[in-house]
Amino acid sequence: MFVYGLLTLALAAIPSAFAQTDFTAAHNITPITGTWSSGSKQVITGKFANPSNLSFNYPPTTGVCYSFTDDGWYEVARYRFNGNGSKPQCITGVLNWHHGQYQLLDNGSIVLIPNGDGYQQIQDPCAAETNFIQNYNDTELYDHWQIVQDQDAGPTLELFNFDGSPVAPLYQIYNPPNMLPTTKLRNVTVASDVQNLLAMNAGARSWSPADVMALLSSVFAVGVASLVL
Numbered sequence: 001m002f003v004y005g006l007l008t009l010a011l012a013a014i015p016s017a018f019a020q021t022d023f024t025a026a027h028n029i030t031p032i033t034g035t036w037s038s039g040s041k042q043v044i045t046g047k048f049a050n051p052s053n054l055s056f057n058y059p060p061t062t063g064v065c066y067s068f069t070d071d072g073w074y075e076v077a078r079y080r081f082n083g084n085g086s087k088p089q090c091i092t093g094v095l096n097w098h099h100g101q102y103q104l105l106d107n108g109s110i111v112l113i114p115n116g117d118g119y120q121q122i123q124d125p126c127a128a129e130t131n132f133i134q135n136y137n138d139t140e141l142y143d144h145w146q147i148v149q150d151q152d153a154g155p156t157l158e159l160f161n162f163d164g165s166p167v168a169p170l171y172q173i174y175n176p177p178n179m180l181p182t183t184k185l186r187n188v189t190v191a192s193d194v195q196n197l198l199a200m201n202a203g204a205r206s207w208s209p210a211d212v213m214a215l216l217s218s219v220f221a222v223g224v225a226s227l228v229l
């Protein structure tokens with residue numbers, strides 16, 4: 001907090017041409033605490049998911065949101081649509097929520113280790129099973145990150161996925177962060193881990209972790225780019 005305050009003050013004194021200065025060299029000591037949301041900032045941790053009944057409060061627009069506390073807890077909320085160039089009618093949607101503990105690694109990566117109570121809803125109009133909810137408990141690695149000072153939007157968190165592709169720019173909307181309680185918010189049985197929790201249609205399309213990560217991490221989708229941030 002203190003260090004960041006100084007950096008912000010220092011940046012304020014820098015001419016605008018240099019306002020995109022990044023903190024890469026110091027990013028492990030630049031506080032990442034707060035709530036950071038993409039695009040129109042409508043996807044917000046703390047009010048996105050209702051874990052007790054496995055539901056979501058649908059935001060008015062899509063986006064992603066990450067929160068970090070100063071004592072090692074995180075929460076992620078993601079609402080995405082992906083298009084398919086070869087099948088334009090097959091826009092896939094996902095709502096994904098999880099929280100747990102994060103680690104800032106010495107090599108500049110961030111690891112998010114979930115509590116085990118995360119879940120997601122997938123809508124896939126062209127699959128046999130078009131709408132279902134399943135557990136989500138994948139540990140996520142972010143290759144690197146930096147916080148830059150955007151002249152208009154203020155502090156902006158740039159996160160890079162495990163494969164180096166960027167997450168949409170994330171603007172700080174709260175500090176301290178707006179989050180659900182960091183404790184485990186629902187009990188997950190081992191048996192339900194291997195099944196879809198709520199299948200709204202019978203069917204057999206299965207989603208591998210790689211499918212889901214591709215869906216969650218793609219930055220721009222063919223034909224629906226305006227929906228994606």
Ligand SMILES: *[C@@H]1O[C@H](CO)[C@@H](O)[C@H](O)[C@H]1NC(C)=O
Pocket residue numbers: 050053055
């Ligand atoms: C789930 O719980 C939340 C918060 O208690 C409530 O607002 C919402 O209406 C519930 N949704 C369903 C589908 O029961």
Ligand SMILES: *[C@@H]1O[C@H](CO)[C@@H](O)[C@H](O)[C@H]1NC(C)=O
Pocket residue numbers: 083084085086087
């Ligand atoms: C698009 O649809 C084709 C044909 O069903 C499928 O093979 C491909 O994996 C889909 N692409 C994406 C990004 O979902």
Ligand SMILES: *[C@@H]1O[C@H](CO)[C@@H](O)[C@H](O)[C@H]1NC(C)=O
Pocket residue numbers: 113114115116117137138139188193
């Ligand atoms: C969720 O993942 C974490 C980290 O791999 C693991 O420690 C935990 O046991 C998992 N929880 C469940 C319910 O699978």
Ligand SMILES: *[C@@H]1O[C@H](CO)[C@@H](O)[C@H](O)[C@H]1NC(C)=O
Pocket residue numbers: 105107108109141143144
């Ligand atoms: C940092 O270390 C972790 C754990 O060893 C590894 O998975 C990750 O790829 C490393 N990141 C970079 C940028 O080398």
Ligand SMILES: *[C@@H]1O[C@H](CO)[C@@H](O)[C@H](O)[C@H]1NC(C)=O
Pocket residue numbers: 184185186187
């Ligand atoms: C999970 O189950 C335990 C044991 O039955 C119970 O004490 C706890 O309150 C439950 N947690 C939640 C979040 O429902």
